[in-house]
Amino acid sequence: MLALREICYKLEEYKTCVATALPEIEDLDPASKSLLQRYINSTESTDPSSTIRIQAILDYMYEKINIGNWKEVKLFIRKAITIATYLKLLAHVRFSDEDTDTIIKQAYKIIDFGILFGCPLDKEPRLLQNCASILNTVNVQKNLVLKDTSTKEKNKASSDTSQADKFNAIQIESIDCPSMEHFYKYYILAEKPVILDNCINHWPALEKWKDQNYFINLAGPRTVSIEIGSKYTDTDWTQRLITIEEFVKQYIYQTEGPTGYLAQYQLFDQIPELKSDITEPEYCCFSDSNEPVDVMAWYGPKGTVSPLHHDPKKNLLTQVVGEKQLFLFAPSDSEFLYPHEHELLNNTAQVDPRQPDLDKYPKYRSSKPYYCRLKPGQMLYIPPKWWHFVESLSISFSVSFWWE
Numbered sequence: 121m122l123a124l125r126e127i128c129y130k131l132e133e134y135k136t137c138v139a140t141a142l143p144e145i146e147d148l149d150p151a152s153k154s155l156l157q158r159y160i161n162s163t164e165s166t167d168p169s170s171t172i173r174i175q176a177i178l179d180y181m182y183e184k185i186n187i188g189n190w191k192e193v194k195l196f197i198r199k200a201i202t203i204a205t206y207l208k209l210l211a212h213v214r215f216s217d218e219d220t221d222t223i224i225k226q227a228y229k230i231i232d233f234g235i236l237f238g239c240p241l242d243k244e245p246r247l248l249q250n251c252a253s254i255l256n257t258v259n260v261q262k263n264l265v266l267k268d269t270s271t272k273e274k275n276k277a278s279s280d281t282s283q284a285d286k287f288n289a290i291q292i293e294s295i296d297c298p299s300m301e302h303f304y305k306y307y308i309l310a311e312k313p314v315i316l317d318n319c320i321n322h323w324p325a326l327e328k329w330k331d332q333n334y335f336i337n338l339a340g341p342r343t344v345s346i347e348i349g350s351k352y353t354d355t356d357w358t359q360r361l362i363t364i365e366e367f368v369k370q371y372i373y374q375t376e377g378p379t380g381y382l383a384q385y386q387l388f389d390q391i392p393e394l395k396s397d398i399t400e401p402e403y404c405c406f407s408d409s410n411e412p413v414d415v416m417a418w419y420g421p422k423g424t425v426s427p428l429h430h431d432p433k434k435n436l437l438t439q440v441v442g443e444k445q446l447f448l449f450a451p452s453d454s455e456f457l458y459p460h461e462h463e464l465l466n467n468t469a470q471v472d473p474r475q476p477d478l479d480k481y482p483k484y485r486s487s488k489p490y491y492c493r494l495k496p497g498q499m500l501y502i503p504p505k506w507w508h509f510v511e512s513l514s515i516s517f518s519v520s521f522w523w524e
């Protein structure tokens with residue numbers, strides 16, 4: 121366990137790389153640049169009022185990124201956010217006069233703002249993640265009040281395993297951890313979905329993640345972005361920034377109020393400690409590109425719904441905690457599923473396969489649904505462009521591996 125002063129020294133070791141990164145951000149306005157430059161300068165950072173001045177830069181940048189479409193936000197602004205965040209963190213840890221617990225919790229909030237809205241610097245792409253790892257070496261008091269009910273939920277949900285008939289659907293076949301060749305030939309090349317059993321028995325996550333206190337312990341004060349509302353196609357759907365501790369307490373265990381879902385979230389990038397609980401499946405090596413595999417977390421209570429949609433990459437959707445029901449359709453079924461017309465939603469279809477409205481969507485009758493209930497320890501291979509609808513039947517944590 122390190123003292124706060126040592127933490128400061130360790131954080132400050134990144135100053136040199138930030139100092140070289142700043143001049144390379146070419147389009148940044150000279151006023152912001154020279155202000156940031158002043159704070160990288162070590163004598164200036166011993167001034168406690170620097171927190172306020174750096175915050176002013178961050179507020180200004182934040183205003184800029186909130187204009188227009190997120191995808192069009194200029195990278196130089198996001199790089200400047202990363203640098204300003206780092207400097208704010210230094211000033212905060214050095215000058216805050218709160219108790220250590222509060223300082224550390226606040227420090228995680230500062231870092232996560234930078235991770236969410238900033239972007240990697242070329243020279244030190246994991247700057248803020250590394251700062252978080254340094255903070256992890258200080259022991260903060262944990263506040264655990266939760267009882268784990270996931271086992272109860274799981275048993276209830278598992279009581280009915282074969283629902284495929286009820287939905288007039290074909291049960292997706294499951295096979296025991298196939299050889300690489302078998303998986304490649306009969307599923308990847310054939311573009312066929314399949315459930316893989318017994319491939320992740322060695323994952324520590326299967327045990328560790330059953331207890332939601334584990335996440336509070338490991339990363340309670342970290343901020344994440346969650347989705348609120350039953351599904352992203354609803355008009356009242358929104359997103360919210362929240363700490364993991366608040367999320368677990370307010371949304372994982374809640375039975376009333378709107379559903380909160382930590383969906384399609386790069387949690388393992390932000391909190392690398394969680395990565396050691398899982399392993400990238402070897403099947404992901406069958407790739408047509410050098411792009412890294414996208415590893416996404418899907419963590420939520422019972423009742424989260426991902427409406428019928430398709431994704432461009434291959435997917436091994438891995439169930440770690442709880443149970444989900446899924447409906448899959450081949451790409452050739454698209455016309456029977458009524459994709460939304462708007463460009464932003466045209467990978468999403470309107471039909472709800474649980475209760476298809478056949479008056480509104482008569483062609484659905486011609487579709488061929490595939491169905492499964494995915495249980496802890498199982499992986500579902502979803503070929504690229506296959507439609508999928510996903511509903512959690514209990515508290516659930518899934519990890520998807522997307523690759524090209």
Ligand SMILES: O=C(O)CCC(=O)C(=O)O
Nearest residue numbers: 418426431437510518520
């Ligand atoms: O689990 C979910 O809610 C959706 C998962 C999904 O759509 C995916 O992995 O591509």
Ligand SMILES: [Fe+2]
Nearest residue numbers: 429430431508
């Ligand atoms: Fe998906």
